Amino acid sequence: MTGKPLGIGLLGLGTVGGAVARTFAERSRRLDSAAGRPLRLVRAAVRDTSKTRDVEVPVTGDVFEVLDDPDIGVVIEVIGGVAPAHDLLLAAFERGKHVVTANKELLAKEWNGLHETARLARRELRYEAAVAAAVPIIAAVKGLGAVRPRVLRGLLNGTTTYICSRLEQGVSFDEALAEAQSKGYAEPDPTNDVDGFDAAYKLAILVSLLEGRWFDPAQVRRTSLRSSSAAESQAALGRGTRVRYVAVADFGEKAVKCRVGPEEVDGASLEGGASGPTNVITLTSDIAGTLVWSGPGAGGLATASAILGDVVEIARTHS
Numbered sequence: 001m002t003g004k005p006l007g008i009g010l011l012g013l014g015t016v017g018g019a020v021a022r023t024f025a026e027r028s029r030r031l032d033s034a035a036g037r038p039l040r041l042v043r044a045a046v047r048d049t050s051k052t053r054d055v056e057v058p059v060t061g062d063v064f065e066v067l068d069d070p071d072i073g074v075v076i077e078v079i080g081g082v083a084p085a086h087d088l089l090l091a092a093f094e095r096g097k098h099v100v101t102a103n104k105e106l107l108a109k110e111w112n113g114l115h116e117t118a119r120l121a122r123r124e125l126r127y128e129a130a131v132a133a134a135v136p137i138i139a140a141v142k143g144l145g146a147v148r149p150r151v152l153r154g155l156l157n158g159t160t161t162y163i164c165s166r167l168e169q170g171v172s173f174d175e176a177l178a179e180a181q182s183k184g185y186a187e188p189d190p191t192n193d194v195d196g197f198d199a200a201y202k203l204a205i206l207v208s209l210l211e212g213r214w215f216d217p218a219q220v221r222r223t224s225l226r227s228s229s230a231a232e233s234q235a236a237l238g239r240g241t242r243v244r245y246v247a248v249a250d251f252g253e254k255a256v257k258c259r260v261g262p263e264e265v266d267g268a269s270l271e272g273g274a275s276g277p278t279n280v281i282t283l284t285s286d287i288a289g290t291l292v293w294s295g296p297g298a299g300g301l302a303t304a305s306a307i308l309g310d311v312v313e314i315a316r317t318h319s
């Protein structure tokens, strides 16, 4: 491999960051040949350096050892939340780094500022992992600039899909939530999942891309899953439908109406058949007709796949 090496720095080494570091170590030749140049994972910054970690990357407790390293051209942010991630991304652009993030909350809330900062810095802001993890929905939606969307709908949150599928088997909401947490599907704070914030952030990102302007996630009408019961879900089964936590964007003539919440879907549909972290997204449009995407929407490796795909794209474009 003869091209100029590209150094990568990680901010965060948890579920997703750890999977990125392990995937890097396991398939470095594949990544280098996809990128057309050597990719090097230089360092990872964490909060607690005393934790034992099963990864081969040097670890630091000082984020500026990543941000200020001249050998690092791409910063991957997998800390999550708005603070301190927001300041760290701005600092990365200020230092001329490209940014790859999986942080849907930050993107959905700070859409305009982050895009404008990246544009002024002439650096890339990439976030394929922020919606539907391994499903390349961001790239797909970016390729639909000529299309008038009618309705975008789908399952964007694995925890709620899992809980819905357990409710219909007679398990209580609390038990199903505990199971989802033990399987690693649930975000650390279940509020994000079961009260619809996570799905609303992802829906707002997709709508922002389809509309070409920021859609504030606060405009998404959210209905919590907390009041759903096993009895209701089993009654739906009896009608040939299934309750799923659905995200819907309705693109009217004047305004887009967005909602997330439990709804009955056709039991024989892809949405009805999903039972875990599988995400399903359907877009109906004018000239592109109906498009459907489905695949792993959560989990370390599925998310690492999207993040490393973004890194490879940056390496190819900026030699």
Ligand SMILES: NC(=O)c1ccc[n+]([C@@H]2O[C@H](COP(=O)([O-])OP(=O)(O)OC[C@H]3O[C@@H](n4cnc5c(N)ncnc54)[C@H](OP(=O)(O)O)[C@@H]3O)[C@@H](O)[C@H]2O)c1
Pocket (backbone or CB within 6 Å): 011, 012, 013, 014, 015, 016, 017, 045, 046, 047, 048, 049, 051, 063, 077, 078, 079, 080, 081, 084, 102, 103, 104, 129, 130, 133, 188, 297, 298, 299, 300, 303
């Ligand atoms: N998990 C998924 O399936 C998934 C899927 C798609 C997108 N995402 C997104 O990916 C991001 C990360 O999620 P995750 O599940 O990997 O979270 P996580 O397991 O909680 O990991 C967070 C990491 O960030 C580090 N960290 C926290 N605060 C820090 C700080 N101030 N400075 C430096 N490092 C700090 C933590 O350090 P310590 O290890 O020292 O605590 C940890 O390594 C989130 O935005 C999430 O929404 C996750």
